[in-house]
Amino acid sequence: MWDALPDAARSIVKELIIHGPQSRTALAKTLHLSTGSLTRLTKPMVDAGLLVEGEVVHDPVNGRPTRPLDVAAAEHRFLGIKLTSDRVHAVVTDLRAEVIAARDEPIADHDPEAVCRQAKRLLDDLSGERPAGRSDGRSDGRSDGGRAGATVGAGVTVGGNARASAQVGGEPLVDAPFLGWSQVELAPLMERALGVPCVVKNDVAALAHQHHWFGPGRGLRDFALITIGAGIGYALIVHDHLVAATEADLGMFGHLVLDASGPMCPEGHRGCAAAYLSSWSVEATAGQGLRRAVTYDEVLRLAAAGDRVCRSVVREAAGALGRLIAHVATVSMVKTVVLAGEGVELARLAADDLDRALTADRRGVPGSVDVVVEADDFREWARGGAVVAIQSFVTGSD
């Protein structure tokens, strides 16, 4: 059924997923369709159980009694996975990316096929499904009655670059040095293990998609996402689309020079974003002042408690982040910048320093950029995987 949906029907589903239940009149207006076309497009989806009708309400557009349409969110489940160098973070969500179950655990074996088997076990555990013996066939989620909870897609995100290769029929190959992977055909391996279609994406790109459909970027046509952690990540949504990035682009952003007399990064740049903001830079700079090794969490904790060295390191990093945001907003002309990742605490602890630097680099105009600081939660990264699976399922492309 889903495979055969025309584009107009897919836009209806997308609109309902992102913006919630709506009357046919409201939907027709938003999507520039006649009510006749809308009824023609939605009827088979209602009959097939993809869309459901709510209780009778008065239509906000024309005041007539109507039954708003919604997607059958609970009946479609998605597995989202984020792989780090040593852990698998997994969630199972519904069609609106609401997390139903989540777990993270160490990667038992870094061999790609072993990671796929681990993903399958996590899917079974999180779905409350019993692995029905050892079956090498595709486990068709509809076979057990077609009720709530059939897993229909999966999305895996990695910090490396998943890119299309010319050699292997366009299958994305994954380079993830931190996993010891080079040119791994992850999507087909995962599909064989899980028995459902699988999309593989860069983790920052997936997080941007998540914010775009379900987070603070919902309803925004343009925004940027900056992630702060061991590396500095960046994604840009313009006119409702993610700007595609090459492997080289992805590695470039963190080394944007903010102050040519600043601290040095391992690549020998002075004052690049990574030299101020990456977790290892923050640890190294604070360690120098404290004359001992410190962890990233400890620096943040000590800064919050008023330690002079750590406070100073955090303030300097937040100032650099303010300048980085100013660069992004000025060049791309976005009005909203979302911050995510384990380093967002820098922006909270030294919000004034961030704001001062941002304003100074925006011709002194205060409030010209809306900075949204997200909670640091690894489940959100796994949810990004589920979101790219949902998008692929709904739009019919990845």
Ligand SMILES: [Zn+2]
């Ligand atoms: Zn650098």
